[in-house]
Amino acid sequence: MRGADFVVKALEREGVDFVFGYPGGAIMPVYDALVEAKFKHVLVRHEQGAALAADGYARASGKVGVCLATSGPGATNLVTGIANAFMDSVPIVAITGQVPTHYMGTDAFQETDMLGVTMSIVKHSFLPRSPEDLFWMLPEAFRVARSGRPGPVLIDIPKDVQLAMITMPEAPTEQDKADASPDPAALAAAVELLEESEQPIIYAGGGIGMAGALDAFREFVEATRIPVVTTLKGIGSLDGQHELNLGMLGMHGLKAANLAVQESDLLIVIGARLDDRATGKLDTFAPRAKLIHLDIDPAELGKLRRPAVAVRGNLTESLNALRAPIAIRNWRTRCLTRKAETAWDYNAPGEDIYAPRLLRLLTERSGPKTIISCDVGQHQMWVAQHCNFTEPYQHLTSGGLGTMGYGLPAAIGAWLARPDHEVIVVSGDGSIMMNIQELATLNRYGIPIKILLLDNSHLGLVRQWQELFFEERFSEVDLSDNPEFIQVAEAFGIRGMKIEHKHQEEEGLEALLQAKGPFFLHVAIHPETSVWPLVPPGKSNADMMEGAKS
Amino acid sequence: MKVFMQLKLFNREGSLERVLGVVRLRGFQVTEMAAHQPGDSETLDVTLKLNGQRESENLKQQLDKLYDVEHVEMFIMAPVKSAVMSNFSRQPLAAAG
Ligand SMILES: Cc1ncc(C[n+]2csc(CCOP(=O)(O)OP(=O)(O)O)c2C)c(N)n1
Numbered sequence: 001m002r003g004a005d006f007v008v009k010a011l012e013r014e015g016v017d018f019v020f021g022y023p024g025g026a027i028m029p030v031y032d033a034l035v036e037a038k039f040k041h042v043l044v045r046h047e048q049g050a051a052l053a054a055d056g057y058a059r060a061s062g063k064v065g066v067c068l069a070t071s072g073p074g075a076t077n078l079v080t081g082i083a084n085a086f087m088d089s090v091p092i093v094a095i096t097g098q099v100p101t102h103y104m105g106t107d108a109f110q111e112t113d114m115l116g117v118t119m120s121i122v123k124h125s126f127l128p129r130s131p132e133d134l135f136w137m138l139p140e141a142f143r144v145a146r147s148g149r150p151g152p153v154l155i156d157i158p159k160d161v162q163l164a165m166i167t168m169p170e171a172p173t174e175q176d177k178a179d180a181s182p183d184p185a186a187l188a189a190a191v192e193l194l195e196e197s198e199q200p201i202i203y204a205g206g207g208i209g210m211a212g213a214l215d216a217f218r219e220f221v222e223a224t225r226i227p228v229v230t231t232l233k234g235i236g237s238l239d240g241q242h243e244l245n246l247g248m249l250g251m252h253g254l255k256a257a258n259l260a261v262q263e264s265d266l267l268i269v270i271g272a273r274l275d276d277r278a279t280g281k282l283d284t285f286a287p288r289a290k291l292i293h294l295d296i297d298p299a300e301l302g303k304l305r306r307p308a309v310a311v312r313g314n315l316t317e318s319l320n321a322l323r324a325p326i327a328i329r330n331w332r333t334r335c336l337t338r339k340a341e342t343a344w345d346y347n348a349p350g351e352d353i354y355a356p357r358l359l360r361l362l363t364e365r366s367g368p369k370t371i372i373s374c375d376v377g378q379h380q381m382w383v384a385q386h387c388n389f390t391e392p393y394q395h396l397t398s399g400g401l402g403t404m405g406y407g408l409p410a411a412i413g414a415w416l417a418r419p420d421h422e423v424i425v426v427s428g429d430g431s432i433m434m435n436i437q438e439l440a441t442l443n444r445y446g447i448p449i450k451i452l453l454l455d456n457s458h459l460g461l462v463r464q465w466q467e468l469f470f471e472e473r474f475s476e477v478d479l480s481d482n483p484e485f486i487q488v489a490e491a492f493g494i495r496g497m498k499i500e501h502k503h504q505e506e507e508g509l510e511a512l513l514q515a516k517g518p519f520f521l522h523v524a525i526h527p528e529t530s531v532w533p534l535v536p537p538g539k540s541n542a543d544m545m546e547g548a549k550s
Numbered sequence: 551m552k553v554f555m556q557l558k559l560f561n562r563e564g565s566l567e568r569v570l571g572v573v574r575l576r577g578f579q580v581t582e583m584a585a586h587q588p589g590d591s592e593t594l595d596v597t598l599k600l601n602g603q604r605e606s607e608n609l610k611q612q613l614d615k616l617y618d619v620e621h622v623e624m625f626i627m628a629p630v631k632s633a634v635m636s637n638f639s640r641q642p643l644a645a646a647g
Contacts, residue, residue: 115564119571124617127563144617299611 003131004029004162006169007095008037010138013171016066018042018057018416020050022077024070026110027097029162042416042445045437047074049409051081052435054092056410058085060371060393061417062212064145065092071099072110075156076117080403082152083121087400088233089210091150093141094118100160101129114156123151131164139172147176149297150210179211179296182313187321189309190292194322197266197290199331200226203249206233206399207271207295209392213315217270223323226268227335229257231278232399234271236389244332246339250278251535252381256339258533258541261286268322269293271315274304275400284540294318344386348549351502352526355379355454358505359386359426362452365509369421370394373411375431376404378460381531383426393418405434411449412441422450422513429455429482439492442518450512451494451520453485456527464530468545469537489520496520552627553578553606554599557613558620561587561594565618569596572616576609578602593620599627 001009007030011019020042023031034041044050047069054065065085069078075096085092099108115125124144126137134157141153194200202224208217217237221228221244228238229249238245247254249261258280261267267289272278279285282304293300293307294315301310311318348354359382363370372387373396374380380397389395396414398406407425415423432453442449456463463477486496496519499508512521533544559565566585573580582599602609610624 116567119564119568120575125564129563297615299608299615301611302605303608303611 001166001168002029002033002162003134003157003164003166004033006131006134006166007138007157007162008033009168010134011066012038014064014139014142016064018413019066019068020044020053020057020413021068022047022050022070022074024074024097024110026071026099026159027068027074027095027162029159030068030095030097030157041068042412042441044409044412045440046435047077048080048405049412049435049438049441051078051092051094052084052403052406052409053413054094055081055085055088055090055406056373056396056413057417058090058092058413059396059410060414062393063091063417064142065090065413066095067092068095070097070110071114072112075112075114079117079121080401082118082154084398084401084403084406085152086121086123088206088398089150090152091145092152093145094152094154096154096156097162098127098156098158101158102160104158114154118154121152122154125154125156127156128158128161131161131166134161135169136172139174143174143176148179149207179314180312182311182318182321186309186311187318190311190322191324193266193290193292193308194224194268194324194326197326198328199264200224200266200268200326200328201260201264201289202226202228203261203267203269203272204228204230204234204237205270205272206231206392208234208237208315211271211296211315213271213319214391216316216319220319220323224326225332226326226328227260227332229253229261231272231275232384232397233392235384235395236392239390240388243336246335248384249541251280251537252385252531252533253278253535253541254385255342255533255544256335258535258544259338260335261289262540262542264289267291269295269307270319271295273300279304280535280541281539284542350526353499353502353505353523354549355523355525355529356382356386358509358523359383361505362424362509363387365513366422366424369418371396371411371414371418371421371423373407373414373423373425374398375407375425375427375434376402377428377431378456378464378529378531379426379428379454381461382454404431407431408435408438408449408451412438412447415447415449424512425449425451427451427453428460429453429457429479429485430459432485433482436488439489439494443493446517448515448517450515450518451489452512453520453522454525455482455485455522456525456529457482458527460527460529461531463527467530468534485522486520494518494520496522498522498524500524551603551606552581552599552601553609554625554627555597555610555613556623557596557598558622559594559596560618560620561592562618565616566594566596568616568618569613572612573598573600573609576612577604578606578609
């Protein structure tokens with residue numbers, strides 16, 4: 001067999017069921033071998049779509065996502081998706097073709113130094129110089145991607161290595177290493193802090209779901225009855241409707257969440273990295289709070305704020321050891337009262353469609369098996385604020401990188417991972433155009449994804465910042481020359497409908513949710529609707545701005 | 551702050567580059583560097599003198615995470631009574647003073 005045939009066999013051995021990719025010269029031997037593959041190849045229409053679909057697949061399935069591209073432009077087109085997976089700790093393996101080894105370093109046609117290009121946005125990268133290298137590098141790439149703190153791994157395979165003849169090796173027997181157990185002394189110190197604390201808050205991040213520690217986390221919450229705030233990626237780790245869930249914190253966080261954190265005397269940070277969008281100005285963040293920080297990545301412990309106790313290792317074990325009731329009734333009541341007092345009010349003046357209300361209705365109308373995949377901008381924040389999630393995999397969002405164009409390809413990956421789910425893309429009129437070519441992928445494979453486009457004919461979030469922080473000097477945010485989106489969708493074979501008045505909200509959602517195949521709901525909203533609350537950049541989370549509803 | 555790092559790397563494609571990339575990204579400047587491949591040729595011993603304002607423990611943790619880094623040790627440089635010898639190269643790393 002050829003090296004390329006082994007690549008396909010190795011993917012089969014890893015239990016891969018979908019590979020997202022796009023062919024080209026330097027990866028042709030692998031495409032040739034794919035003809036006999038037991039898994040399915042999904043042809044996207046831009047390699048960025050392949051990397052982001054692999055990311056969406058990984059988040060929805062909990063397995064490693066795989067994308068495939070040729071050398072040079074194919075490989076560089078993957079870069080945004082790889083960076084996206086890196087920032088959000090998503091396990092993907094990106095396989096790229098490379099020019100033959102004897103051409104490498106000669107500026108050959110379509111030669112790009114992908115090891116160099118991706119070095120700071122991968123967990124690791126491999127460059128097999130011989131077909132035998134493939135034997136250990138491919139399984140190792142999967143192991144590295146999914147172990148510890150997950151992340152993207154690149155394998156850049158020269159064409160001569162793909163073509164070289166080899167004998168199929170035995171299947172590797174090496175097992176994944178289990179996460180180390182937490183240090184008992186650290187756990188004892190953490191319990192002591194918990195017992196002493198009068199105003200504790202649980203700060204829940206995306207690491208909880210990724211570590212498979214949801215049950216232990218939920219039991220920890222029930223046992224301690226400590227109020228919970230979540231990061232953007234932590235959404236769904238506790239049911240959004242749970243009494244103790246105060247909601248998302250941070251720049252567009254809920255007032256009840258931000259103020260509770262600011263007043264707390266102990267933060268139990270779980271699987272989160274204290275990102276600046278979550279903490280606001282760091283030296284004013286939770287000024288009285290001590291930190292118990294639980295994470296699998298030692299480099300996150302103390303990176304931005306020194307914890308009183310750092311607990312590294314298996315999250316389920318750690319949380320089980322911290323489970324104890326604590327007496328904080330007054331504090332809890334105070335947090336929950338403020339939550340009730342600051343609950344959303346969906347009454348907006350005028351006849352326009354009010355995006356937060358529409359999104360609230362969307363989650364009320366959709367069933368428990370729903371995944372929402374967002375793009376980036378105001379609409380992304382409205383989804384985080386107003387949609388309800390009961391599991392983290394149901395909320396696909398580009399958190400760390402904020403990649404416009406994420407929503408549609410990630411939704412494709414997610415639907416293939418969970419075809420029994422209703423997968424809905426919530427996008428903006430700016431973002432949808434970044435990967436609109438993937439509408440062709442829906443049509444090609446009969447993927448029944450629903451798209452809800454919130455069209456404010458602007459780059460809304462940038463427009464809002466220009467209004468608030470650049471004295472209303474609007475610069476390059478007007479998109480009133482957008483194409484007629486329904487016609488675009490129809491050109492790709494997708495039915496659609498446009499709504500623009502408040503009284504059409506129910507009707508539009510009904511059409512979206514009842515459609516059997518893919519559907520495009522074009523929703524015109526007022527261009528000046530803003531996201532509130534907002535913590536201005538560089539300010540404390542206590543300084544939340546509020547404004548008019550439209 | 552001046553920091554001194556001793557690393558043992560698996561000498562694979564790009565390993566030194568990765569170390570230097572992390573040093574740059576995390577806010578440190580290389581002021582002196584030596585790399586030496588011991589007889590077995592599987593590993594590379596690297597000594598780095600660095601300058602930077604950020605927390606050096608964070609840099610050490612980031613280096614330690616790299617797949618090719620087998621081992622990393624850090625010393626904060628302060629005046630010493632007698633010369634400090636490298637474990638790897640038997641060269642003086644810090645002169646007395
Ligand atoms: C690829 C990329 N380019 C630029 C940005 C900067 N950016 C963040 S939000 C935004 C506006 C998004 O507009 P739209 O998709 O229409 O969403 P809205 O804010 O209007 O809901 C821009 C340009 C980004 N996040 N990603």
